[in-house]
Amino acid sequence: MNEVYILGGGRTDFKRNLKKEGKTIRHIIIEAGKKAIDDAKIDPAEIQAGAVGNFNAGQFTKQLQLGAFIPEIDPKLRGIPTMHTEAACASGALSVLLGAEWIMGGFYDVVLVVGAEQQKTMSSLDGSDVLGAAADYHNEKPEYGDFMFPKLFGRIAQIYIEKYGATEADLAQVAWKNYAHAKLNPLAQMRDADLTLDCASQVSDKNPSVAPPLKVSDCSQITDGAASVILVSEKYLAKIGRDKNKAVRLLGYGHTTDYLPLDQKDAPTFSIARKAAEKAFGMANLKPRDMQGAEVHDCFSITEIVAYEILGLAEPGKGVELVKSGATALPQVRPEKTKAPFRIPVNAGGGLIGDGHPVGATGVRQVFEAYQQLTAQAGARQIEKAKRFLTFNMGGSLTTSVAMIWGKG
Amino acid sequence: MPEVPFTLEEVGHFGLAVRDPKKSAKWFERALGLGKEFDFNNGIAVGNDYVTIALFKGKPSPETIDHMSFHLPDMATLRKALDHLKSVGVEIEDPGDEIAPEAPGSKNMGLWFHDPDGYRWELSVLGGK
Numbered sequence: 001m002n003e004v005y006i007l008g009g010g011r012t013d014f015k016r017n018l019k020k021e022g023k024t025i026r027h028i029i030i031e032a033g034k035k036a037i038d039d040a041k042i043d044p045a046e047i048q049a050g051a052v053g054n055f056n057a058g059q060f061t062k063q064l065q066l067g068a069f070i071p072e073i074d075p076k077l078r079g080i081p082t083m084h085t086e087a088a089c090a091s092g093a094l095s096v097l098l099g100a101e102w103i104m105g106g107f108y109d110v111v112l113v114v115g116a117e118q119q120k121t122m123s124s125l126d127g128s129d130v131l132g133a134a135a136d137y138h139n140e141k142p143e144y145g146d147f148m149f150p151k152l153f154g155r156i157a158q159i160y161i162e163k164y165g166a167t168e169a170d171l172a173q174v175a176w177k178n179y180a181h182a183k184l185n186p187l188a189q190m191r192d193a194d195l196t197l198d199c200a201s202q203v204s205d206k207n208p209s210v211a212p213p214l215k216v217s218d219c220s221q222i223t224d225g226a227a228s229v230i231l232v233s234e235k236y237l238a239k240i241g242r243d244k245n246k247a248v249r250l251l252g253y254g255h256t257t258d259y260l261p262l263d264q265k266d267a268p269t270f271s272i273a274r275k276a277a278e279k280a281f282g283m284a285n286l287k288p289r290d291m292q293g294a295e296v297h298d299c300f301s302i303t304e305i306v307a308y309e310i311l312g313l314a315e316p317g318k319g320v321e322l323v324k325s326g327a328t329a330l331p332q333v334r335p336e337k338t339k340a341p342f343r344i345p346v347n348a349g350g351g352l353i354g355d356g357h358p359v360g361a362t363g364v365r366q367v368f369e370a371y372q373q374l375t376a377q378a379g380a381r382q383i384e385k386a387k388r389f390l391t392f393n394m395g396g397s398l399t400t401s402v403a404m405i406w407g408k409g
Numbered sequence: 410m411p412e413v414p415f416t417l418e419e420v421g422h423f424g425l426a427v428r429d430p431k432k433s434a435k436w437f438e439r440a441l442g443l444g445k446e447f448d449f450n451n452g453i454a455v456g457n458d459y460v461t462i463a464l465f466k467g468k469p470s471p472e473t474i475d476h477m478s479f480h481l482p483d484m485a486t487l488r489k490a491l492d493h494l495k496s497v498g499v500e501i502e503d504p505g506d507e508i509a510p511e512a513p514g515s516k517n518m519g520l521w522f523h524d525p526d527g528y529r530w531e532l533s534v535l536g537g538k
Contacts, residue, residue, distance in 0.1 A: 015503075015506065017502060017503055017509070019521075019529075020511075020512070020521070021512065021513050022512055062472070120503075122471065122523070122529075123500070123523030123524075123525075123527045124500050124523075125523075125525075126471075126523075190505075192505060192506065193505050
């Protein structure tokens with residue numbers, strides 16, 4: 001099996017509203033693709049295949065056949081094979097995995113991966129109905145009604161609270177941390193937003209309840225954006241004279257699929273999602289404590305808490321303790337020194353809550369963030385001495401889970 | 410441009426297909442200050458001195474017109490409109506960054522939101538003054 005490396009990547013500013021610019025998903029796929037090619041410093045003619053991660057452009061924009069935008073990135077890409085991956089919010093991670101598996105299997109040596117979503121095309125009510133396609137729409141919509149996803153994760157939060165005794169103020173720790181991280185990220189959607197822990201902890205006019213116990217600050221927002229990476233084989237690295245020991249490599253990954261409806265899953269344990277993490281760590285022959293940073297799927301604050309436990313960063317029921325200890329906050333934003341024995345900044349760029357959640361782009365954005373952290377290009381949000389990095393992207397109510405471990409050397 | 414022997418003046422009225430004309434009429438009154446003008450066989454007309462909107466019962470089609478813009482006289486009024494719309498629970502696009510150029514580089518400033526049927530509305534100030 002061939003090794004997979006990241007040669008470069010790019011992303012768009014997640015604060016943008018494409019409709020206000022008179023642009024569409026087509027423009028950001030092209031923009032993100034060009035950025036990756038520029039960053040990787042390769043001739044586009046070297047790219048042999050393209051993967052596009054996207055959840056629901058068909059309903060959000062009435063446009064599909066997204067692979068056909070790859071040739072518009074550069075005329076030299078006209079004629080290459082392309083594929084579109086979809087698994088709800090995990091669509092982006094699947095496009096990375098598709099590219100990686102092409103390289104592992106020896107089909108190609110250079111693959112361009114782009115994840116993209118344009119969501120600001122309709123009202124939030126209609127948009128939430130489109131997002132409902134990520135759940136068991138025809139069975140869960142009648143049960144949960146409008147704004148199904150906040151309600152599904154509100155239910156997960158209730159189950160977690162009943163089992164482990166967490167509070168709304170505990171969940172607010174995640175929101176506060178990720179908003180604080182976003183301030184260090186010049187491309188984050190919420191970089192200019194101020195959120196105090198006090199405001200995040202209680203329902204108010206500024207922070208209304210969405211789906212108890214979740215408030216607005218517990219939720220990722222509607223986002224337009226795209227992200228990209230270029231994946232290459234060891235053979236290609238050698239061909240262009242790059243040192244593989246300085247390149248970012250995929251050390252391990254796991255990918256699992258659970259039943260679609262939430263009530264058929266074992267919330268809040270999510271044993272199937274856990275298997276994805278176990279596979280990733282097993283393949284990399286590493287443990288959670290070997291990681292120096294992580295990007296995890298925080299579509300809602302409760303999701304990050306649950307993800308800590310799925311990924312083995314915390315024992316079951318101890319996710320809240322981990323975030324409260326300050327161990328998952330960047331030292332740059334910690335209000336006081338943490339005494340936690342294990343420190344791992346999580347969602348240093350703000351995560352889905354702070355950086356934004358353009359659904360199909362998120363999994364690719366996480367991998368690009370891992371690449372930036374591992375190559376010391378993360379600016380003010382840089383994690384010191386990051387050598388091993390975990391990404392966890394999931395779709396639906398923990399239906400599709402993808403854990404990936406990246407490292408250098 | 411071909412010459413025509415007339416010039417279109419202010420908007421008289423236009424019709425919008427909405428799911429529930431009564432509910433929509435209440436929203437237009439509360440959010441935009443458009444009062445009820447008259448009932449017709451399958452809907453309600455709302456308006457003010459400048460425009461009338463005929464809300465008729467039907468299947469909404471927000472993508473047909475993409476968006477509609479109304480001008481406000483100045484930025485102070487636009488900011489008052491923002492506060493008012495928020496106070497009556499209208500979700501404005503891009504929370505925290507609601508007032509923005511109409512297009513990149515444009516001096517016209519606006520804000521955008523949707524009505525209950527998904528139609529996208531813009532309030533804007535020419536020249537942003």
